[in-house]
Structure formats: C-alpha cells, structure tokens
Amino acid sequence: MSTEATIVLVVVLLAAVLAVGWFVAERLRGRGLRERFGPEYDRRIDRAGNRRAAERELADLRRRHTEFDLRPLSDLARARFTEQWIQTQERFVDRPGEAVADAERLVQAVMNERGYPVGEFGRQAEDLSVEHGRTVGQYREGHDILTRHQHSEASTEDLRRAMVGYREILADLMGPAETADRRYHDATR
Structure with a gap:
C-alpha cells in the first residue's frame, strides 16, 4: 500500500x-x-x-x-410555609378561587426564599424546570386554571386540580420528605 x-x-x-x-x-x-x-x-x-x-x-x-444562588429552606421558613399551605387548603372549602390564588403566591414566596428569581410566570416555570422538571407541569396547569378562573372559565373541579398541582410543586420545592416538616406531608396526603 x-x-x-x-x-x-x-x-x-x-x-x-x-x-x-x-x-x-x-x-x-x-x-x-x-x-x-x-x-x-x-x-x-x-x-x-x-x-x-x-x-x-x-x-x-x-x-x-447555575447563576442562581439557590439554597434550601431553613427549618423556620419550612414551618412558616407549611402553616401557610395548611391554611390555604382549609380556605379552599369556602373560597376555592382565593385559595388557588394564595397557592400560586405561596409557590412564588417559596421560590423567592430558595433564591429563584420571581417575576413573569413563563420565566419562573422555565427556571423551575431545571430542578423540578417532573412537577413544573402541575405548576403550569395550576397557573392556567387560575387564569381561567379569573375569567370565570374554571369549574370547582378545575380549581381542585390546581390545588393538587400546587401541592406537588410545593412539596418538590420545599425539599425531600426526610427533611420536610411532618405536618406538611400529613396535611397533603
């Protein structure tokens, strides 16, 4: 050759x-x-x-x-958010639309406490998708239902589904079950 x-x-x-x-x-x-x-x-x-x-x-x-300064919740913050979630769930019985709006605000408060930028919803969902890709869909669905509710286009069953979705993203954002406050997990089951 x-x-x-x-x-x-x-x-x-x-x-x-x-x-x-x-x-x-x-x-x-x-x-x-x-x-x-x-x-x-x-x-x-x-x-x-x-x-x-x-x-x-x-x-x-x-x-x-990778540019975010993310941090886990302190025990005090976890307890505070857990109590707020329990109150939000209780409010759902009498005022489901208000409870769903409170649930969205609670997700944003947890995001802020953890170090995520909070602002326009689409950007928030994208930011969450990196570490919370398995539950960010429920967050999107909850937000969509809340928007429809604000235009009188969501049923009580829709609002219930939104609450379930917010519960899932909150549990994911607040951290693994072994570090989460027991009352939160007892209240969400």
Missing part, C-alpha cells in the same frame, strides 16, 4: 471515529437532558418542533440556572 493510500485510509478512519464520537456525545447529552428535565424535555421538543433546538434551549436554561 502506498503512503498516500495509507494517509487517506487513516484520515477516513479518523473522520469515522470522530463522527461516531460526536453522535454518541449528542445521544448522551440528549439522554442527560431527558433525565434531568423529565416531561419538560418532551414538552420542549413539541414546542420547538425540533429535538436539536429544544436541547439547545434546555442546555441554555441549565447554564442560566
């Missing part, structure tokens, strides 16, 4: 190895994003209409998220 043929063969093999490496890296990145974001990954792909664009958006969200 001539020297030129050997060089061409090495270049072709090197290109093939690089292509396979790139393909594997892309697959692993996509798998990592899917595992991190859960259902949010599929939602982004549906919205973007393109896996690559959706993965780029999710990677950007993850990078932005």
